[in-house]
Amino acid sequence: MSAVLEVRGLSKAFGGINAVEDVSFEVNEGEILGIIGPNGSGKSTLFNCILGQLLPSAGSVHVDGRAVTGMRPCDLNRLGVSRTFQLLQVFPQMSVRENLILAGQEHQGAMWSRLFGRRDAGLSEAAQRMIDFFRLAHVAEEKAGGLSYGQQKLLDAAMAFMAGPRLVLLDEPAGGVNLTMLADLRERLRAINAEQKATFVVIEHNMEFVMALCTRILVLAEGRIIAAGSPDEVRRDPKVIEAYLGH
């Protein structure tokens, strides 16, 4: 199996504080990798460095063998790297359908062709498939800002999958989602992982969710990887227990 995402020696310092220190890992095709760690362990900084929102102080990021360190988020996205956000990030004044079409349109042809081309950029069917898949049909024409929190989380995820990405980074997908919706979300994510052959990296606080979803887990503490392995291995690792329970 080839590595879809390869992170080598990544570090990020803010002033004198090393938020992420010498982190290296690989994610293979079709894998669902979980990254867990206590608050402030550098998970979000790591994500932002991978996604081009922050420039790493050292180290490199490769996607399908191609160096993408410091690439702009929009260019990275068009290479097939997609993400969801920890806090809700939808376009509140646009309908669910419009949100989804927007999520796919920039992947079609050149900018000028989109000005004179079809209004839906040929994405109506794809958007409808996403709407059905994430069970948003009853709110498809509603403005996204009017949706419930859980529905917006689903929409956020649906948008990340709209362009058929190779790699999706999910930042706390379960945060604030109620239990019924949570099971639903997990099952949808698993289904799309199997169907689209997409590779996932998930940051999550909800242990139960992460243990059930992921095939492999990295544990981060104080900016370093302290453990890695299957959910069961990680759960039993004394270093992990110490990091979470304190000294």
Added chain:
Amino acid sequence: MKRLPAVLGLIVLAGLLIAPFALKPHGIYLLSMWAVMSIAAIGLNLTLGYAGQISLAQAAFVGIGAYCTAILTTKFGWSFPATFVLGAVLCFVVGWLLGYPALRVQHHYLAFVTLAFTTLVYLVLRNEEKITGGTYGISGIKRPVLLGWATQGARDYYFLCLLVLAVVAFATWWLVRSPWGRAFMALRENPLRASSLGVDTRRYTLMAFAIGSALGGVAGSLYAPLVEFIDPSPFALGLSLNLLLMVIVGGSGYFWGPFLGAIVSVLLPEWLRVADGLYLIIYSVAVMVLMVFCPSGLLGLAERIFKRPKAANAAKVAT
């Protein structure tokens, strides 16, 4: 009910075509000014209403367009269409460059940058006497003859303005309904999310500025022959604020907002003249009341009124 907008549109269009035959020259002049200001406001609505980039520079672009036409037609004998196109292209390029600060600063900081630009252009127009005529301005700007159609008369020139407005309106309508319009709105609502979905926020921001500014230039190009004499004073900050008022009062981000806003800004003061010295007070109070009770403008108000019964019915069904 669904046909209502189409019927309403036809009535308004018929009114606009018939009106000049019933109005005195001053009335026709005001309608022409409405058309010209609508074009400038449509441009600003694109930049501000759709793409969410605040700009107080629209008056400067109207000024650039107006002076481009005035100088080149009176001093160099250029034809009007050539100066019209050049004015629009020039404003597109300058607008593109002015967009660069918008990549770094937002909201009130961007307002200040664009305000400074308006002041800069005003000072250039006033001080570069050799080129612009300074405070004496440029007089004798002739209305053009286009393919044998002489537009010297008030009515003919009005139809020219209306024709350009129609073309601009159609092009803008096309643009905001295209994926570009969607990308502009995404820029307004959540640039961070937009960029993570592959939207090249840098290029779209610059494009929003450039296209909006080009429409300011188009309006200016029509403005100069309409008033036949220009000096720098109409292109100062006052006009920028006035255009901003048109966009916001009409309904920022609504396609028809600028048309309505221009009515409020150009025609309403004239209608209120019967109130004599009080008209400015009445006018400003009316605008303030509207802004307090309906910050989304006249069209936002209309949407609230017409959508409420539907929501109320839905609530009844639910209970």
